[in-house]
Structure formats: structure tokens, C-alpha cells
Amino acid sequence: MMSRPLVLTAVAIFAGGLLGQARYSESNADEVKRDSVEDPLRVPGIESLVIPDGPMGDAIRLGRELVEDTVNHPLTKPYVGNSLNCTSCHLENGTHPRAATFIGIATAYPAYSPREKRIITLEDRVLNCFMRSCNGVRPPLGSRPSVAITTYITWLSSNQPIAMNPMRPLGPYAVKGLDIDVNKRNVDRGKRSYTDRCASCHGDDGQGDGDSPPVWGDMSYNDGAGLAGDVKLASWLKVSMPPDEEDLTEAESLDIAAYINSHPRPKFSLKAHLPPANALGEYNAEP
Ligand code: HEC
Numbered sequence: 001m002m003s004r005p006l007v008l009t010a011v012a013i014f015a016g017g018l019l020g021q022a023r024y025s026e027s028n029a030d031e032v033k034r035d036s037v038e039d040p041l042r043v044p045g046i047e048s049l050v051i052p053d054g055p056m057g058d059a060i061r062l063g064r065e066l067v068e069d070t071v072n073h074p075l076t077k078p079y080v081g082n083s084l085n086c087t088s089c090h091l092e093n094g095t096h097p098r099a100a101t102f103i104g105i106a107t108a109y110p111a112y113s114p115r116e117k118r119i120i121t122l123e124d125r126v127l128n129c130f131m132r133s134c135n136g137v138r139p140p141l142g143s144r145p146s147v148a149i150t151t152y153i154t155w156l157s158s159n160q161p162i163a164m165n166p167m168r169p170l171g172p173y174a175v176k177g178l179d180i181d182v183n184k185r186n187v188d189r190g191k192r193s194y195t196d197r198c199a200s201c202h203g204d205d206g207q208g209d210g211d212s213p214p215v216w217g218d219m220s221y222n223d224g225a226g227l228a229g230d231v232k233l234a235s236w237l238k239v240s241m242p243p244d245e246e247d248l249t250e251a252e253s254l255d256i257a258a259y260i261n262s263h264p265r266p267k268f269s270l271k272a273h274l275p276p277a278n279a280l281g282e283y284n285a286e287p
């Protein structure tokens with residue numbers, strides 16, 4: 001009996017001490033405040049990233065290989081349903097500073113995803129791009145390709161402070177959405193600009209050639225992918241295409257996006273892109 005108040009006091013002091021040290025607070029802020037570095041290539045330390053020795057280095061190198069050769073590499077081929085590698089959109093192995101860069105994104109995860117209505121991990125986000133942008137089947141969580149790609153992407157966030165994103169699953173240097181009125185899009189104008197600026201590589205029929213991937217049709221991204229949205233595609237085109245001369249105006253980008261997305265592409269239905277339940281995840285170790 002005598003000792004009870006003492007214990008309670010001790011607990012109260014202990015808990016108070018912990019909370020005092022943690023100094024967290026609740027926030028309704030719309031966005032996480034981030035440092036104002038606009039160009040991820042100017043993040044201190046990014047130039048001097050070193051691939052570590054040993055199994056970690058092997059995984060980083062494998063991940064880099066997989067994002068570049070997603071369609072043909074035996075570890076990812078079974079999970080890709082079109083002609084797109086990750087780097088068809090995440091240009092230069094995800095190190096292009098603006099074209100959906102991989103740099104810095106691991107700092108944002110776990111993140112809230114309005115689409116999944118869940119907190120998702122970076123690995124989940126990687127696997128979702130397999131299902132949508134690559135029109136394939138979600139590789140098992142914890143599988144070799146999934147872990148290697150996530151390792152490579154995480155490595156590209158080395159030395160950057162964590163800033164989890166409570167609003168959407170996007171990193172600090174994600175493609176900025178153009179502030180344009182989608183109703184101003186004009187497919188006919190888009191067709192003319194496409195013929196002029198894009199068809200030499202992607203073809204009048206949108207099917208590309210050996211080097212340039214298709215932009216619509218069965219072998220392109222499905223209608224559940226980010227780029228299937230006209231504003232999102234326009235925003236990506238503005239900073240990405242044509243390669244090395246990204247000079248489209250906002251209006252041209254929107255018109256071309258509307259023209260590209262006016263063509264048929266695979267329909268997304270979640271069920272068709274999930275593996276059987278027993279292949280959704282794996283114990284992440286050798287037996
Ligand atoms: C058809 C183009 C395309 C392909 C192919 C593609 N992605 Fe993406 N991916 C995007 C776009 C666009 C976004 C950004 C979405 C947005 O802005 O909402 C994105 C987002 C992501 C993100 C989250 C980025 C962030 O800022 O948090 C990851 C991780 C990712 N992709 C990984 C991959 C991987 C791995 C592959 C290959 C298996 C892949 N993507 C294939 C277009 C693509």
C-alpha cells in the first residue's frame with residue numbers, strides 16, 4: 001500500500017521525461033515544410049555518393065540494372081506487361097533532376113496514399129508502378145527484384161533528412177503539377193505538335209521504334225498509371241521531352257498530352273494485376 005503512490009510518481013516522472021525529450025506536436029499543416037533546394041542534383045553530398053562494398057553494393061547495382069532493363073531482365077521480365085522500363089519515364093536511371101527523379105524520394109516514405117487510402121511504404125510504391133505504368137503483375141513483397149530496386153532508390157536518398165509525406169506518396173522533387181486549365185486542351189492542335197516534335201522517334205502510330213518506347217496502345221502504360229492523366233502527362237512532358245530540348249510551352253504540353261491519351265491503352269483492373277494471394281509477400285531471407 002505504502003509504495004503505490006511512489007510507483008505512480010515514478011511512472012509520471014518517467015513518462016513526462018520521455019515526452020519532454022521527444023518534443024513532438026500535432027499538426028494540420030497541408031504540406032511538410034522542406035528545404036528549398038529545387039534541384040536534387042544540388043543536394044549536398046549527392047555528387048559523392050559511393051556504392052558500398054559487399055551485399056549492399058550488389059543490391060544497389062542490381063536495382064540499377066533492373067530499373068534500366070525492366071522489360072528484359074529475367075528477374076523483372078515476368079512482372080512487366082508492356083515495352084516500358086522504369087527508366088522510360090524515370091529518365092537517366094532516375095537521376096534526371098526533374099523527370100520523376102528517384103533522388104530523395106525515400107525520405108518521404110512511409111507516406112499516405114489517397115489512391116490506396118493507406119500508409120504505404122516505398123516498396124509498395126515501387127510495386128504499384130509495376131502494376132500500372134508497366135501494366136504488369138505486382139512482384140511479391142520482399143522478393144529479390146522488389147528489394148533490389150527499393151535498395152537502389154533508397155541509396156539515392158542517402159544523406160537527406162527524412163520528411164515523411166502525409167498527403168501523397170511523392171518525394172520532395174516530384175514533377176510539379178502544371179497550373180493549367182485542363183479544359184483548354186485541344187487534341188487537334190496536340191496532333192499537329194506531336195507530328196512536328198515527337199513522331200520522328202515515337203512514330204505517327206505512337207508505337208515508337210527500337211530506342212523510343214510506345215506512347216499508346218497495348219504495349220504502353222495502362223489507364224491506371226499516373227501519366228494517363230492529361231495534366232500529369234503534360235507536367236512530365238514539360239520537363240522531359242523531347243530529350244535534351246525540353247522547350248514545350250505549357251499549352252503545347254497539355255495539347256500533346258490530350259492527343260496521346262485520346263488513343264486506346266490497356267484498361268486497369270486491380271484484380272488482374274495482383275498475383276495469387278500466396279505470392280503477395282515472401283519471408284525476406286534465405287530459408
Ligand atoms: C509510364 C511511365 C512510368 C514508368 C514506366 C514507371 N513509372 Fe514510376 N512513376 C511515374 C510517374 C509519372 C510518377 C509520379 C507520379 C505522380 O507524379 O503522381 C511515378 C512515381 C514513382 C515512384 C514514387 C515517386 C515519388 O516521388 O515518391 C516510384 C518509387 C516509382 N515511380 C518507381 C517506379 C519503378 C520501380 C518502375 C519500374 C518498375 C516505374 N516507376 C515505372 C511514371 C512511371
Ligand code: HEC
Binds near residue numbers: 213
Ligand atoms: C529523339 C527521340 C525522341 C523525341 C523527339 C521524343 N522522345 Fe519521348 N522518349 C524518347 C526516349 C528514348 C524515351 C525513353 C527514355 C529512356 O529510355 O531513356 C522517351 C520516353 C517518352 C515517354 C514515356 C514512356 C512512354 O513511352 O510512355 C513519353 C510519354 C514520351 N517520350 C513522349 C514524347 C513526346 C510527347 C514527345 C514530343 C514532344 C517526345 N516524346 C519526343 C525519345 C524521344
